[in-house]
Amino acid sequence: MNGKLHFRPAEADDFDAVQDLSAQLARHIEAPAPALTRTQFAARYIGPAAPMRLLLAADGARVTGLVAWTVTYELYSGDARAYISDLVVASDARGRGTGHALMAEVTAMARAQGIAKLGWEVWYRNTSAMAFYDGLGATRDREALPYVIEIPA
Numbered sequence: 001m002n003g004k005l006h007f008r009p010a011e012a013d014d015f016d017a018v019q020d021l022s023a024q025l026a027r028h029i030e031a032p033a034p035a036l037t038r039t040q041f042a043a044r045y046i047g048p049a050a051p052m053r054l055l056l057a058a059d060g061a062r063v064t065g066l067v068a069w070t071v072t073y074e075l076y077s078g079d080a081r082a083y084i085s086d087l088v089v090a091s092d093a094r095g096r097g098t099g100h101a102l103m104a105e106v107t108a109m110a111r112a113q114g115i116a117k118l119g120w121e122v123w124y125r126n127t128s129a130m131a132f133y134d135g136l137g138a139t140r141d142r143e144a145l146p147y148v149i150e151i152p153a
Contacts, residue, residue, distance in 0.1 A: 007105050010054035017063035025088040029123045057098050065089040065098040067106050082110045084120035
């Protein structure tokens with residue numbers, strides 16, 4: 001890192017960089033490579049109407065990390081929550097503070113929107129991610145258990 005880390009929302013031209021980081025994450029958690037198309041990327045992550053937010057960390061012109069999140073609203077409490085779906089730092093850029101900086105940025109963005117809680121899931125064998133989040137002071141949610149329903153194609 002040359003010390004010029006900056007953050008910006010993803011743009012359509014970032015597809016290849018995002019796809020590369022997504023593939024690195026998939027390999028790390030032993031998942032298949034992502035099948036995201038340019039059209040899906042634009043519809044899901046680009047612009048103010050997109051359902052997901054995608055913040056990129058760049059070292060100069062090179063994208064070295066990303067965080068994707070969405071805002072949800074709970075009826076029972078009326079609270080807004082930010083749910084982080086993905087956080088990834090390029091394998092050759094880890095250990096340089098990019099992940100911490102991305103989490104600080106998304107936390108600041110959430111705070112500016114009146115959101116008081118960030119949540120996410122971690123793959124049960126991703127011990128490096130767990131150590132990272134523990135180092136941030138995050139705690140494991142003791143109130144909720146994740147459930148899924150697999151929907152066949």
